[in-house]
Amino acid sequence: MLNFTLKQLTAELAARRLSSVEVATFFLQRINTLGKTLNAFISVDEEKTLAAAQAADRLIAAGKAGPLTGVPVAHKDIFCAKDWLTTCGSKMLANFRAPYDAHVIEQFNAAGAVTAGKTNMDEFAMGSSNETSFFGPVRNPWNFDTVPGGSSGGSAAAVAARLTPVATGTDTGGSIRQPAALTGICGLKPTYGVVSRYGMIAFASSLDQAGPFARTAEDLGLMLNVMAGFDARDSTSLQRDREDYTRDLQRPLAGKRIGLPREFFAEGMAPDVAKAIDEAIAQYRKLGCEMVEVGLPNMKLSVPVYYVLAPAEASSNLSRFDGVRYGYRAAEYRDLMEMYKKSRAQGFGAEVKRRILIGSYVLSHGYYDAYYIKAQKLRRLIAQDFTEAFKQCDVILGPTSPGTAFKIGEKSGDPVQMYLSDIYTIAVNLAGLPGMSLPCGFDRTNLPVGMQLIGDYFGEAKMLNVAHQYQLATDWHQQAPACVQSEG
Amino acid sequence: MTWEIVIGLETHAQLSTCSKIFSGSSTAFGASPNSQASAVDIALPGVLPVLNRGAVERAIRFGLAVGATISPRSIFARKNYFYPDLPKGYQISQYELPVVQGGSLTIMVGDVEKTVHLTRAHLEEDAGKSLHEDFHGMSGIDLNRAGTPLLEIVTEPDLNGPEEAVAYAKALHALVRWIGICDGNMQEGSFRCDANVSVRRSGEPLGTRCEIKNLNSFNFMDKAIRYEVRRQIELIEDGGRVVQETRLYDPDRDETRSMRSKEDAMDYRYFPDPDLLPLAITPQWIAEVKETMPELPGAKQERYTGEFGLSKYDARLLTQSRAWSDYFEVVLAGSGITDKAVAAKTVANLMTGELAATLNRSETDIENSPVTPDALAGLVRKSADGTLNNKLAKEVFAAMWAGEGDAATIIDKRGLQQISDSGEIEKIVDQVLAANAKSVEEFRAGKEKAFNALVGQVMKASKGKANPAQVNELLKKKLGG
Numbered sequence: 001m002l003n004f005t006l007k008q009l010t011a012e013l014a015a016r017r018l019s020s021v022e023v024a025t026f027f028l029q030r031i032n033t034l035g036k037t038l039n040a041f042i043s044v045d046e047e048k049t050l051a052a053a054q055a056a057d058r059l060i061a062a063g064k065a066g067p068l069t070g071v072p073v074a075h076k077d078i079f080c081a082k083d084w085l086t087t088c089g090s091k092m093l094a095n096f097r098a099p100y101d102a103h104v105i106e107q108f109n110a111a112g113a114v115t116a117g118k119t120n121m122d123e124f125a126m127g128s129s130n131e132t133s134f135f136g137p138v139r140n141p142w143n144f145d146t147v148p149g150g151s152s153g154g155s156a157a158a159v160a161a162r163l164t165p166v167a168t169g170t171d172t173g174g175s176i177r178q179p180a181a182l183t184g185i186c187g188l189k190p191t192y193g194v195v196s197r198y199g200m201i202a203f204a205s206s207l208d209q210a211g212p213f214a215r216t217a218e219d220l221g222l223m224l225n226v227m228a229g230f231d232a233r234d235s236t237s238l239q240r241d242r243e244d245y246t247r248d249l250q251r252p253l254a255g256k257r258i259g260l261p262r263e264f265f266a267e268g269m270a271p272d273v274a275k276a277i278d279e280a281i282a283q284y285r286k287l288g289c290e291m292v293e294v295g296l297p298n299m300k301l302s303v304p305v306y307y308v309l310a311p312a313e314a315s316s317n318l319s320r321f322d323g324v325r326y327g328y329r330a331a332e333y334r335d336l337m338e339m340y341k342k343s344r345a346q347g348f349g350a351e352v353k354r355r356i357l358i359g360s361y362v363l364s365h366g367y368y369d370a371y372y373i374k375a376q377k378l379r380r381l382i383a384q385d386f387t388e389a390f391k392q393c394d395v396i397l398g399p400t401s402p403g404t405a406f407k408i409g410e411k412s413g414d415p416v417q418m419y420l421s422d423i424y425t426i427a428v429n430l431a432g433l434p435g436m437s438l439p440c441g442f443d444r445t446n447l448p449v450g451m452q453l454i455g456d457y458f459g460e461a462k463m464l465n466v467a468h469q470y471q472l473a474t475d476w477h478q479q480a481p482a483c484v485q486s487e488g
Numbered sequence: 489m490t491w492e493i494v495i496g497l498e499t500h501a502q503l504s505t506c507s508k509i510f511s512g513s514s515t516a517f518g519a520s521p522n523s524q525a526s527a528v529d530i531a532l533p534g535v536l537p538v539l540n541r542g543a544v545e546r547a548i549r550f551g552l553a554v555g556a557t558i559s560p561r562s563i564f565a566r567k568n569y570f571y572p573d574l575p576k577g578y579q580i581s582q583y584e585l586p587v588v589q590g591g592s593l594t595i596m597v598g599d600v601e602k603t604v605h606l607t608r609a610h611l612e613e614d615a616g617k618s619l620h621e622d623f624h625g626m627s628g629i630d631l632n633r634a635g636t637p638l639l640e641i642v643t644e645p646d647l648n649g650p651e652e653a654v655a656y657a658k659a660l661h662a663l664v665r666w667i668g669i670c671d672g673n674m675q676e677g678s679f680r681c682d683a684n685v686s687v688r689r690s691g692e693p694l695g696t697r698c699e700i701k702n703l704n705s706f707n708f709m710d711k712a713i714r715y716e717v718r719r720q721i722e723l724i725e726d727g728g729r730v731v732q733e734t735r736l737y738d739p740d741r742d743e744t745r746s747m748r749s750k751e752d753a754m755d756y757r758y759f760p761d762p763d764l765l766p767l768a769i770t771p772q773w774i775a776e777v778k779e780t781m782p783e784l785p786g787a788k789q790e791r792y793t794g795e796f797g798l799s800k801y802d803a804r805l806l807t808q809s810r811a812w813s814d815y816f817e818v819v820l821a822g823s824g825i826t827d828k829a830v831a832a833k834t835v836a837n838l839m840t841g842e843l844a845a846t847l848n849r850s851e852t853d854i855e856n857s858p859v860t861p862d863a864l865a866g867l868v869r870k871s872a873d874g875t876l877n878n879k880l881a882k883e884v885f886a887a888m889w890a891g892e893g894d895a896a897t898i899i900d901k902r903g904l905q906q907i908s909d910s911g912e913i914e915k916i917v918d919q920v921l922a923a924n925a926k927s928v929e930e931f932r933a934g935k936e937k938a939f940n941a942l943v944g945q946v947m948k949a950s951k952g953k954a955n956p957a958q959v960n961e962l963l964k965k966k967l968g969g
Contacts, residue, residue, distance in 0.1 A: 079534075080532075080533060080534045086533065088533065093533065096533065098532075098533070098534075099527070099532070100527055100532070102534055197534075197536060198534065198535070198536055199534040199535070200534055201533040201534045202533075202534070202763075204762075205762035205763050206762035232538065233536060233538060234536050234538075235536065235537065235538055235539065235763060235764050235765055236762075236763065236765065312759060313759075313762055315568075315757075316566050316568050316577070316578050316757070316759070318577075319568060319570065319576060319577020319578055320531040320533070320575060320576045320577050321533075322570060322572075322577060324572050324575075324629065325530055325531070325575065325629075326532070336572065336627075340570055360757060363568070363757035363758075363759050364755055364757060365755045365757075368757075368758075368759070372759060
């Protein structure tokens with residue numbers, strides 16, 4: 001069961017060779033042991049999980065199973081799930097029990113999935129290492145001294161360590177793809193608008209998008225089939241016909257054009273990462289793909305543009321956390337202003353405060369045009385670069401992150417170094433494009449390297465096809481960290 | 489040196505949608521605190537706004553009514569500030585690109601017509617309410633009102649005195665109710681005005697303005713502006729200068745007080761709301777709304793003066809609100825008088841006379857008049873066919889007001905039929921002449937007044953039911969003969 005993919009597990013459950021309760025019990029046991037070591041979860045509720053598993057078994061017995069009935073899924077603690085603590089990794093919401101389900105949670109519940117728990121994350125999804133969590137850092141299953149990436153670090157670590165077969169995450173600037181890369185698994189950020197943001201605690205509304213973690217591209221497709229879909233409660237949700245994201249998995253890749261942005265390969269990549277990416281390119285050539293050099297001349301602006309726009313939106317999105325209606329409120333205060341100040345000063349961590357300050361600054365009278373408006377203009381230019389590039393290629397390939405997992409504490413004192421770890425992923429969010437990461441090798445210290453694929457708008461199925469064919473030809477995705485093997 | 493007053497008004501009209509502008513909660517007034525506050529209104533983590541189409545449609549109606557440009561694309565922006573009754577920490581409003589741009593409203597100031605230009609009208613959500621009483625050392629928050637749709641209507645600084653400001657506010661109040669986008673209930677806060685007031689010596693550039701808030705009645709608006717103008721003029725004449733600030737009108741003390749100066753003004757950090765797409769309004773949508781627009785007051789006035797030959801004065805009175813013109817048109821349709829002009833004049837006289845006076849006396853709106861337009865039409869018919877003279881008509885009207893039934897029933901019950909039988913009238917006339925020999929003598933001696941006294945006696949003897957024209961005629965014949 002340990003190494004079952006989602007696809008295998010659903011087959012076992014459907015054939016009733018395994019019960020959902022057996023599966024849930026097995027993974028809960030792992031969550032409570034290895035999971036604790038990794039600090040991958042914020043909330044575990046065995047009673048709820050087992051009750052859901054029992055309900056799933058009854059559905060299966062009644063022949064009413066949905067696509068994921070009985071499968072444990074861990075959810076990033078950014079999704080509101082009814083009656084579950086929903087903390088967003090923050091002291092501010094440490095006591096917040098959501099009274100409703102996010103659209104993503106509803107979709108999984110409707111598909112029969114069993115919530116395995118709520119995973120650790122950077123506070124309000126602001127971070128690239130999972131070190132900003134109020135609940136402490138998550139350890140990377142490949143090396144406990146290193147970070148799993150962020151902000152969806154708990155979900156990535158959980159899937160890599162086989163604490164759950166699949167998990168959900170959110171990606172505002174790389175928060176699914178970068179931790180997937182650093183933990184040697186697959187993660188996908190869909191086209192903006194494909195998955196409803198309703199019930200997902202907002203960081204930067206115009207960039208946030210939920211997506212799945214799994215160990216194979218095929219499983220990502222199965223997960224996306226459940227997550228995607230129009231939702232009238234999110235005005236940015238797109239009204240499109242339902243599609244099967246696994247429909248193109250088996251297509252041969254011969255003749256596919258893979259775009260290699262020269263800016264991705266210019267500088268900044270660690271040598272081991274560059275080597276692994278080169279080998280992946282060679283593999284794709286073997287599969288009959290044609291490599292096309294493309295240009296993304298404005299990509300270099302994506303980090304500064306992102307760090308104007310995302311904090312701007314965040315500064316406003318986080319205003320609702322004021323201690324008035326729910327969440328953390330300072331114990332003592334003399335008046336209203338002091339209640340606000342103390343509650344927010346005590347409830348938010350340093351990185352969140354830094355971004356609220358940056359965001360408030362760039363929106364301020366007299367600075368708005370120079371920062372926010374300018375950044376919006378550049379955002380359009382960055383998106384246009386991709387539009388031009390996709391005239392020449394089917395998917396774009398490059399690294400997910402400039403390096404492999406770094407040491408806990410190594411970059412936490414240097415925000416700019418931390419921000420630069422998202423240099424390859426951020427432009428994709430700014431453009432609203434789909435992107436994914438899949439494992440393509442290891443560095444000399446046996447830490448996984450991730451390769452990023454970027455699709456054109458609504459190109460998820462094509463991107464998954466390109467990833468799946470690679471995984472048929474390689475076995476990087478089947479490697480497990482030592483902590484898993486040592487347990488047998 | 490004469491002073492010129494310059495005023496611009498900002499009006500918040502609460503739109504008459506059943507649900508809120510970005511959530512499905514009810515907008516009904518008076519519910520128990522927080523019983524109409526959904527997850528979206530409370531701003532729980534993760535919730536998102538969805539625009540209410542009905543609110544946009546009402547904005548379009550307004551734009552059409554004032555001849556404004558309706559933006560094919562407008563933007564919702566976040567106005568960021570902290571206050572306990574503002575759950576999200578920002579208000580969703582429109583800033584750079586409002587839904588309605590320009591337009592104008594023609595008002596009457598006394599007998600003078602004036603065109604007031606509008607700058608814009610934009611959609612936004614209302615905040616909740618902070619309740620400071622009944623909570624010892626704390627404040628209560630009621631979020632029922634949070635998210636109620638508002639249309640903020642802003643004029644150019646076109647108004648040159650309290651009379652004009654009040655005339656504009658009244659005309660706007662009538663218009664928003666006329667086109668059915670706002671119930672206009674000022675007690676419940678459905679129609680709220682702020683005034684930007686400045687003064688200057690004639691010919692000089694615009695003076696520094698102060699914004700006066702809390703003008704929740706036309707009377708307060710008039711008083712507040714008068715006070716503020718006086719305050720500013722005195723200040724300048726004493727060698728001081730006006731400081732740009734927001735002032736609050738205190739009706740109890742009849743004065744305005746400083747709330748906050750421009751230096752304290754908050755930086756709202758407006759930016760486009762990324763949760764909402766730009767609002768697109770197609771020409772087709774505008775055309776659809778146009779189809780449902782009622783005839784507007786201006787067009788009606790033209791029709792009443794042109795088609796019916798009514799005076800401008802009457803036409804304006806009859807179009808003071810949609811209820812008045814609807815009432816007028818129902819009565820007119822049932823008047824039974826074939827000559828359109830005569831019919832219109834008859835009905836107009838009755839409405840601007842007896843009806844208006846009675847409504848005034850009993851402090852009732854025409855909407856709540858106990859005499860329905862159908863009932864009044866019945867009365868008009870009974871007058872037109874000679875059943876009732878003016879005096880009897882008044883009596884029947886009073887009885888209808890008192891709830892005694894329709895005109896026919898009252899006439900029947902009270903036996904108020906006018907006497908037009910010349911034999912019967914002659915009998916009464918003869919009796920009166922016999923009993924009033926003195927008056928007859930006086931008349932014959934050349935005292936014209938005595939004739940009127942005799943007419944009065946005949947009418948009295950007939951209990952007011954004699955046909956006055958016939959009485960006159962008979963008396964003249966008898967006395968002359």
